[in-house]
Amino acid sequence: MDFREIEKKWQKIWEEEGRYKAVDFSEKPKYYILVEFPYPSGVGLHVGHTPNQIAMDIIARKKRAEGYNVLYPIGWDAFGLPTENYAIKHEISPVVATEKNIANFKRQIKSLGISFDWSREINTTDENYYKWTQWIFLQFYKKGLAYKATANINWCPKCKIGLSNEESEGGVCERCGTPTIQKPKTQWMLKMSAYAEKLLQGLEETHYWENIKSMQRNWIGKSVGTNMHCKLDTGDDFDIFTTCIETVYGITYFVFAPEHPLVAKLKDKITNYDEVLKYIEKTQRKSEFERTQLLKEKSGCQLKGISAINPINGQKVPVFISDYVIASYGSGAVMAVPAHDERDYDFAKLFNLPMIEVISGGDIKNKAFEKADYLGKGCKLINSDKFSGLTVEEAKDALNSYLEEHGLGGKVATYKMRDWVFSRQRYWGEPVPLVYCEKCGWVPVPDDQLPVTLPKVEKYHPTDDGESPLSRIDEWVNTTCPHCGGKAKRETDVMPNWAGSSWYWLRYMDPNNDKEFANFDKMKYWGKVDLYNGGGEHVTRHLLYARFWHRFLYDNGLVPYSEPFDRRIQQGLILAADGSKMSKSAGNTVDPMLYVEKYGADVSRLGQMFMGDYVETKPWKEDTMKPCEKLLKRIVALKDKLQDVQSDENKFILAQSIKKVGEDIEELKFNTAVSQIMVLTSALEKAKVVTNEDYKVLLKLINPFAPHISEEMWTQCNFEGRIDENWPKYNEADLKVNSVEIAVQVNSKIVARIDIDPTQSQEEILASVKTDEKIKPYIEGKTIVKEIYVPNRLVNIIAK
């Protein structure tokens, strides 16, 4: 039997029938399964794609059989650097490269027999798609959530090119290995920070895995503390943020981020401004890598000529700048309490600054006595004026109240999550749909002129001044102002490749709508994505971006639900056979399509599911293919044993298998579901009689895993209807057996195994155990203190 031929035949039939089309507004209950849409790269489908598409296909097929109207769509996340670089290298247009790659991906996915609804296929680089990406961006702009600001980009000084974080991993340029530096550049930003609290709270409405929620919380990084208004002796105001207001009397200096606006503003008053400038330049030259990974050694520079006043006691203290203070977090300035903060401690040691101990119970000779050391231990304040003697916890409240009463600040929350740098100086992305007019400023492109399409050009190489390649195309850049009709220039930055994936699940609900991004009623019908499967690498960024866009749309009445995804799950990372990470450079990548060619789609599907726990990181093993091939052959061979008779010889194993396979699929335990099918197959092979009904159940159970061969066998047997019209059911009663072997323990040690009738009462069973010849000797002459019976498992007799 040639599996490949059968597979082709059924794939053709399914396609012609439109068998897996999702129906808008169907009476059936809906179920929306989403896999992250792939990036159609030149290398084709890889092991990061196939197990999750297969796994979700299994769920989709089971849900359909159970009577659900399943939406299981697919599309292409095709904008972005890899394609652009590939196109540059091969001197072809990224449009052509994308088309080619998509065609290849599509062929590969189809050969696996994944039941996607291809009528809803989307492509982020399609003008009809990115029209709406641009439209949504403009909604952000119109609500004041998109703004221009100077932000640093990763810059390779040798290649003279801006790099993404991915291209400058480890702080070096991916192409030439030169350390990258931070270069300021005016960019579009999305005010994601305004949604920090909503994104945090929204997690409560979802059913993501706890670790995924935890990563998101971590990324959002909420921290509750105190904002305090401070003054310099020049009269200038600044704010600091602290989570340890109880140490406010321990301030011996303040530290600003080098980028803090007051530094430049006060250049005339700072007597050593030359030195300050030098320090600022030095920190700017530092790469992200040096700043974060390398040395946590402190450095800094005093702002001589000015000092700051501790608002709590009026004390004058020096002011420094240092790169250990991050401009974008809190207010970009900190109060320094070296006695109670490790970083301040190191800094104070370096500059020989005084320390004031304000929390009792520590020893600051060699290190700071930090909050981790003193919180919750009943430590009390000292050297803190009227707050001395309070416990740390009391002091926090008292000081916050004091600051509030005196207009000096109060309790606030701060978030690590930054605004989203939404510009890329590249070609292959969605153009930012704004026009700059000398008279009117930034003007949105009117809806009826969307999309702003990418010009079809020969040259789209990155420029050496860091500007977008689009800026070189005068006939595209020069336009008229939609507002006043005068001369204007288009924005030449494009959106990051995260943009298209920030709303794609909505488009699947209504992929061909040319009036709106998706019809509201359709979105209402399909609701939240019930199950969203993706890679661990997207748990923070993509998932947050997606939730951010969705929540924004919800707040503006454009989508019916506040959260896009109900459940988010993650497949395990697939490693090379030796347990190392797969990578192109190590040359140990596996092409899953080879296994489709070698064994066929069904075997390959089963093999990948049988490799291990779906959610755990695990090595790719070809070893699982053979036994799965064997399994299918055995199932095919069973057909010859069928008898058109009635028999309930197999009712127990069938009921058990229906229960186990069904539950395992729901719980993503595909590997044990496959084992159970193996167990069932063995049992039927050994059975005296296998009826048509028995075989039907077996075929239905394996159908989601091996859809082609199971449907083929169904047809060959001339069974009525279609194999996936329903999902098999079992009777609880069939799970009961009239004899079961249990273990008998005396004093928790197994002494015998005996058969019992499980329908008997506990008393009856215990009585028969105690009179059993094998057990008697162990309890004779002893006093029984306790008897434990675990139904169908064991009896434990405690005897002294």
Add this chain to the structure above:
RNA sequence: GCUGGUGUGGCGGAAUGGCAGACGCACAGGACUUAAAAUCCUGAGGUGGCAACACCGUGUGGGUUCGACUCCCACCACCAGCACCA
């Protein structure tokens, strides 16, 4: 450093607090075969023993329990994410 996760045979991996190692891989023996492949049957955690059997076994050390891979405490190792976040 912080957060989350994972530690079970030679290997991948199973086990609502209840007979650890299901199901497989690799291995060994056997059947079929001129032979091989394929297929089928049998065996197997470790140590000791001809054997019945005994003892030891789920990263380490404690604890709870009649009973712990499973729950609690401490620690170790590895993986992932974050990281000078005030």
